[in-house]
Amino acid sequence: xxxxxxxxxxxxxxxxxxxxxxxxxxxxxxxxxxxxxxxxxxxxxxxxxxxxxxxxxxxxxxxxxxxxxxxxxxxxxxxxxxxxxxxxxxxxxxxxxxxxxxxxxxxxxxxxxxxxxxxxxxxxxxxxxxxxxxxxxxxxxxxxxxxxxxxxxxxxxxxxxxxxxxxxxxxxxxxxxxxxxxxxxxxxxxxxxxxxxxxxxxxxxxxxxxxxxxxxxxxxxxxxxxxxxxxxxxxxxxxxxxxx
Numbered sequence: 091x092x093x094x095x096x097x098x099x100x101x102x103x104x105x106x107x108x109x110x111x112x113x114x115x116x117x118x119x120x121x122x123x124x125x126x127x128x129x130x131x132x133x134x135x136x137x138x139x140x141x142x143x144x145x146x147x148x149x150x151x152x153x154x155x156x157x158x159x160x161x162x163x164x165x166x167x168x169x170x171x172x173x174x175x176x177x178x179x180x181x182x183x184x185x186x187x188x189x190x191x192x193x194x195x196x197x198x199x200x201x202x203x204x205x206x207x208x209x210x211x212x213x214x215x216x217x218x219x220x221x222x223x224x225x226x227x228x229x230x231x232x233x234x235x236x237x238x239x240x241x242x243x244x245x246x247x248x249x250x251x252x253x254x255x256x257x258x259x260x261x262x263x264x265x266x267x268x269x270x271x272x273x274x275x276x277x278x279x280x281x282x283x284x285x286x287x288x289x290x291x292x293x294x295x296x297x298x299x300x301x302x303x304x305x306x307x308x309x310x311x312x313x314x315x316x317x318x319x320x321x322x323x324x325x326x327x328x329x330x331x332x333x334x
Contacts, residue, residue: 130193266292
């Protein structure tokens with residue numbers, strides 16, 4: 091089974107224009123994501139972008155990039171376009187704004203496809219540490235069944251916080267793995283009511299009757315959406331001496 095990592099990277103961003111090219115310890119964010127992803131067990135990593143500046147930057151540091159349509163509404167649509175260009179069994183969608191992605195997070199999504207050949211989609215979760223985080227609608231929560239398949243994703247606190255028992259709360263980590271043919275099928279599905287209500291694309295999969303395996307990871311993600319986030323990541327890199 092062959093595994094392809096795809097990093098969707100848009101130049102345009104309402105909160106941080108030109109995000110993939112922002113510098114972290116002298117290197118662009120997209121270089122951090124790409125090179126850290128390449129240390130995983132993936133067979134290949136490519137960047138999917140609709141912007142020439144991002145495309146040229148990836149080539150400049152020796153990476154592989156693919157130009158995609160500017161008309162895609164979601165990252166999944168961009169992933170699906172690139173997936174059709176390559177002959178790989180499983181696609182792992184790696185967010186382009188998570189420069190401190192841990193290779194073991196990617197590796198943990200490879201194993202279930204080797205163990206369960208019929209699996210179509212998988213993602214990650216992390217134990218939440220505070221009720222403030224549980225209440226934050228920007229922190230997406232997930233609840234699973236006893237076999238670690240997602241029951242529901244929500245921006246609201248789930249399960250209902252009757253006892254404030256933190257052991258029941260998990261944050262969804264937005265890195266996805268799909269069978270190659272399934273991500274193409276997924277991109278063709280119409281938006282669904284719960285997906286629109288929560289503004290969570292993964293709910294489309296559940297609403298269409300498919301399962302999503304959810305693996306727990308000990309790692310936290312530091313995403314970059316704002317200038318403040320960028321400054322925080324630079325601070326973490328400097329304090330911990332993180333390199334690529």
